[in-house]
Amino acid sequence: MPAENIIKQLxxxxxxxxxxxxxxSERELLLSQIAVQSSPKPQSFLVNSWxxxxxxxxxxxxxxxxxxxxxxxxxxxxxxxxxxLGVNASKGSLPGDFLYPVxxxxxxxxxxxxxxxxxxxxxxxxxxxxxxxxIEKVSRQATTPDHKKAQIQAAAAVLTxxxxxxxxxxxxxxxxxxxxGDLIQVIKSVDEKTDEISAQIVQKQTELxxxxxxxxxxxxxxxxxxxxGVKAVEVIVDKNQKGDIQLSENELVGIIEKKIEKTxxxxxxxxxxxxxxxxxxxxxxxxxxxxxxxxxxxAGAGSxxxxxKDKPAEAKQILSEAQVxxxxxxxxxxxEKVKQSVEITQEAQQTVNEITPxxxxxxxxxxxxxxxx
Amino acid sequence: xxxxxxxxxxxxxxxxxxxxxxxxxxxxxxYVDRIFRFILxxxxxxxxxxxxxxxxxxxxxxxxxxxxxKIKNLNALLYxxxxxxxxxxxxxxxxxxxxxDEEQMELIQDKRDLEGEANAKIEIxxxxxxxxxxxxxxxxxxxxxYIEEFSIGEIAEIVDKxxxxxxxxxxxxxxxxxxxxxx
Numbered sequence: 001m002p003a004e005n006i007i008k009q010l011x012x013x014x015x016x017x018x019x020x021x022x023x024x025s026e027r028e029l030l031l032s033q034i035a036v037q038s039s040p041k042p043q044s045f046l047v048n049s050w051x052x053x054x055x056x057x058x059x060x061x062x063x064x065x066x067x068x069x070x071x072x073x074x075x076x077x078x079x080x081x082x083x084x085l086g087v088n089a090s091k092g093s094l095p096g097d098f099l100y101p102v103x104x105x106x107x108x109x110x111x112x113x114x115x116x117x118x119x120x121x122x123x124x125x126x127x128x129x130x131x132x133x134x135i136e137k138v139s140r141q142a143t144t145p146d147h148k149k150a151q152i153q154a155a156a157a158v159l160t161x162x163x164x165x166x167x168x169x170x171x172x173x174x175x176x177x178x179x180x181g182d183l184i185q186v187i188k189s190v191d192e193k194t195d196e197i198s199a200q201i202v203q204k205q206t207e208l209x210x211x212x213x214x215x216x217x218x219x220x221x222x223x224x225x226x227x228x229g230v231k232a233v234e235v236i237v238d239k240n241q242k243g244d245i246q247l248s249e250n251e252l253v254g255i256i257e258k259k260i261e262k263t264x265x266x267x268x269x270x271x272x273x274x275x276x277x278x279x280x281x282x283x284x285x286x287x288x289x290x291x292x293x294x295x296x297x298x299a300g301a302g303s304x305x306x307x308x309k310d311k312p313a314e315a316k317q318i319l320s321e322a323q324v325x326x327x328x329x330x331x332x333x334x335x336e337k338v339k340q341s342v343e344i345t346q347e348a349q350q351t352v353n354e355i356t357p358x359x360x361x362x363x364x365x366x367x368x369x370x371x372x373x
Numbered sequence: 374x375x376x377x378x379x380x381x382x383x384x385x386x387x388x389x390x391x392x393x394x395x396x397x398x399x400x401x402x403x404y405v406d407r408i409f410r411f412i413l414x415x416x417x418x419x420x421x422x423x424x425x426x427x428x429x430x431x432x433x434x435x436x437x438x439x440x441x442x443k444i445k446n447l448n449a450l451l452y453x454x455x456x457x458x459x460x461x462x463x464x465x466x467x468x469x470x471x472x473x474d475e476e477q478m479e480l481i482q483d484k485r486d487l488e489g490e491a492n493a494k495i496e497i498x499x500x501x502x503x504x505x506x507x508x509x510x511x512x513x514x515x516x517x518x519y520i521e522e523f524s525i526g527e528i529a530e531i532v533d534k535x536x537x538x539x540x541x542x543x544x545x546x547x548x549x550x551x552x553x554x555x556x
Binding site for chain 2 (some may be wrong): 006007009010011012013014016017018019022023026027029030031033034035101105108109112165168
């Protein structure tokens with residue numbers, strides 16, 4: 001083949017690009033971690049552990065460690081292999097701590113050493129659970145609000161990534177022709193754990209809802225957890241259809257019905273939140289009418305009607321269709337409908353999250369400007 | 374932004390002086406596709422490429438902020454960090470079971486964001502398969518020269534070899550690729 005043709009073909013490889021969603025979520029994570037490192041923080045005893053670990057490293061490793069490149073991997077591999085010191089040194093670290101990247105790297109190494117895509121997915125979900133614990137610990141710490149915010153956002157961003165990786169592994173497991181003995185148990189565990197994580201993050205959102213940025217980051221984490229749960233159910237249904245696993249129809253129907261029920265609850269919550277917003281907007285309009293029309297609406301409240309109006313109804317309609325298909329025994333179509341409903345519900349929730357702080361802000365009448373945030 | 378331009382130098386200055394995350398974000402936006410692509414040709418899965426790309430940008434941040442010397446060429450630095458990250462990755466990973474080349478190619482091709490017509494996609498898949506068969510040192514030189522479009526001097530800096538050495542390697546790499554493509 002002439003060299004010019006080969007070069008032309010090589011140049012066409014420039015079209016290869018990373019997934020845009022990954023690029024965006026990765027950017028957010030990176031900037032969160034950087035922001036944490038940049039914000040003033042209290043001195044951590046773990047910094048001393050770094051010097052201790054360094055002094056205990058085998059002599060031959062010191063040259064390698066002296067380079068800025070490779071430090072994290074070498075340290076993670078060393079800490080991981082030495083057991084007690086390794087696990088204890090980085091295990092308790094939180095976002096912003098010196099050894100936190102080592103903790104994350106250690107987790108990555110563990111996933112790398114795990115065989116089986118479904119087990120890798122389970123590990124990622126397990127590590128997502130660790131992020132929830134970190135968020136909890138950070139919330140309880142006495143530190144500056146900015147630092148706390150950066151830490152929470154960093155942990156939530158990593159949590160979202162763990163869930164995305166779990167979904168990727170579940171997709172691989174779905175297409176994997178090999179049959180693993182405990183496949184069904186592992187995937188069911190992924191489904192249950194993601195539900196648990198989703199509920200814990202929602203709880204945290206309620207506590208921290210005043211800060212819109214934190215709320216936004218936590219919502220992404222909730223959505224990622226929910227999508228992973230739905231993906232797990234999709235894999236269970238698919239594997240059962242192919243005969244790779246054996247589950248009774250009752251059990252399968254029960255698993256899908258649980259997802260339908262959860263999605264229905266989420267739609268109701270979104271509707272409730274929307275009800276509050278609309279009530280506030282009506283109160284504002286009523287107040288404006290009484291004071292000669294000088295009040296200003298909270299910023300963005302008026303746009304709720306157009307962005308949002310049909311979404312919960314649409315999500316509910318699709319969910320009903322899912323139930324019908326489930327009743328007819330078409331499990332694959334049922335779970336597809338559930339996925340669509342979840343997606344629309346998440347869009348509606350995002351709209352509500354963006355508007356709620358503004359709509360909840362107190363509004364003054366008689367010519368003074370509204371104090372929407 | 375290209376080849377240590379004024380803008381890039383200013384962004385690096387902001388990163389070093391103020392630990393400016395936004396400035397680093399702009400550098401990330403410019404380089405992420407290229408670093409990901411470079412790593413993807415060296416590893417066996419998209420996930421590995423993503424993980425290592427993340428690691429590269431975090432390490433580079435630390436290096437830019439903590440390194441004593443001036444950053445003359447961020448481009449070269451990023452690729453060096455990427456090369457070393459891949460080497461470390463395989464050292465840590467040695468002994469782990471990996472999927473066959475065929476399976477990995479399927480994983481990568483299913484999930485990648487490819488643009489262009491269907492025929493172009495087929496061409497891309499073929500040349501990728503040929504690339505995978507090359508020796509690592511040849512593949513790296515080919516990628517840096519024809520995909521990332523670095524000069525011989527820039528490649529020499531990244532791979533830590535002389536320009537003459539790089540020219541010879543490039544000639545041999547292209548020869549080897551032509552032989553594989555002609556199979």
